[in-house]
Amino acid sequence: MIIVLALTLLTAMCIGRYSLSFSEVIKILFHIGESEKTKSIVVWNVRFPRTIMAMMVGSGLACVGVCLQAMFANPLVSSHILGVSYSSGFGAALGLLLSSNFIIIQGSALIFGFVGMALTYAMSRKNGQTSTIRLVLSGVIVGAVFEALTSFIKYIADPEEKLPAITYWLMGSLSGSSMNDVLKVVPVIGAAIFALWLIRWKLNVLSLREDEAVSLGVNVKNVRIFVIIATTLIVAVSVSFCGVISFVGLAVPHFARMIVGSDHKRLFPASVLMGGIFLVVIDTVARSLTASEIPLSILTALVGAPIFAILLHKTGGGWSD
Known part of the structure; x- marks a missing residue:
């Protein structure tokens, strides 16, 4: 799979309206010989950051999916289950409504992603305890509220300028990816994936009933909180840079x-x-x-x-x- 991923990245950098060969891309990436300035700009300024961003966001979202499916012991769970995607989407829409500054838009999406997660977790607690069913129901409620708020933002947005930008952002795109974005996203998502990889054996235990997990020496509450925080970080960062x-x-x-x-x-x-x-x-x-x-x-x-x-x-x- 590592080899397939490497070949996929190289192929993606070859394909486009300005076609390049494998050998040309490899020469440009590894600075072998002289390359045309236009071709180097296409690879380094456009395709390389975009493909790396796609790889990291795809890996992060898949990581979120496999961890949440284990935590909820259900293979039909995805990153939307805790309402984080919807709350981050609302944050991005609000940022786009109020400003054209990407720092504000990305910051708003990131902040509201954690706000949505915090609301979901707070609503799921009862008598100091949290169960998976309450987490799911709380996530549905929080997601529905933020989805409605996003619709309200789109309703009041300027239909000529703001509404198209909000709609396009919420459908997801990597068109604006730059090396600066890559340098921000790769360390954060990479660190979160690595942290979850360290507890991958506990994900097997989370798939069991809670009493069985406890009997095997796993602190279910702490592991759940850790998984929720790490997955929320991945989703919030992904939405803040690439949309939903x-x-x-x-x-x-x-x-x-x-x-x-x-x-x-x-x-x-x-x-x-x-x-x-x-x-x-x-x-x-x-x-x-x-x-x-x-x-x-x-x-x-x-x-x-x-x-x-x-x-x-x-x-x-x-x-x-």
Whole structure:
């Protein structure tokens, strides 16, 4: 999968309206010989940051999906379950309404992502305890509220300038990715993925009943809080830089599960790698298929929704090996 990911990244940097060969891309990336200035600009300023961003965001969202599916012991769970995607989306929409400054937009999306997570967790607590069912229901409530608030933002936005920008952002795009964005996103998402990788064996235990997990010596409450914070960070950062990208966290872990099984020792890294491959391919298609770029969530939903329907029919919403 590492080899496939590397080849996918190189292929993505070759494809576009200004076509390049494998050898040209490799020479430019590794500074072998002399290269045309135009070709170097295309690779380093446009395609390299965009493909790296797609890889990291895809890997992060797939990581979120596999961790939340383990925590809730349900293969039909995705990053939307805690309402973080909706609250981050609202933050981005609010930032776009109030300002054209990307720092404000990204900061607003990041802040509201954590606000949504905090509200979900606070609502799920009862008598000092939190259960998965209350987390799910609280996430649904928080997500519905922020989705309604986002609709209100779109309703009052200027239809000539602000509304198209908000709508396009919420459908997800990597078109504005730069090396500066890559340097901000890669360390944060990479650190969160690494932190979750360190507890991958505990994800197997979380898939069991809570009393069984406790009997095996796992502090379920602390592990849940850790997973929620790390996954919220990944989702909030992804939305703040790239908009809302749906179905990656739902579909990719199932592709990985079909290949390596349900043991998170193998499933976790496989999902992370396949998430990067999946979104790089989707983004390459999105910017190359038509003259105008297709928003990412359109393509990911066209792939993910049928998979979701098939899984729902086969599993009935329950966990299946």
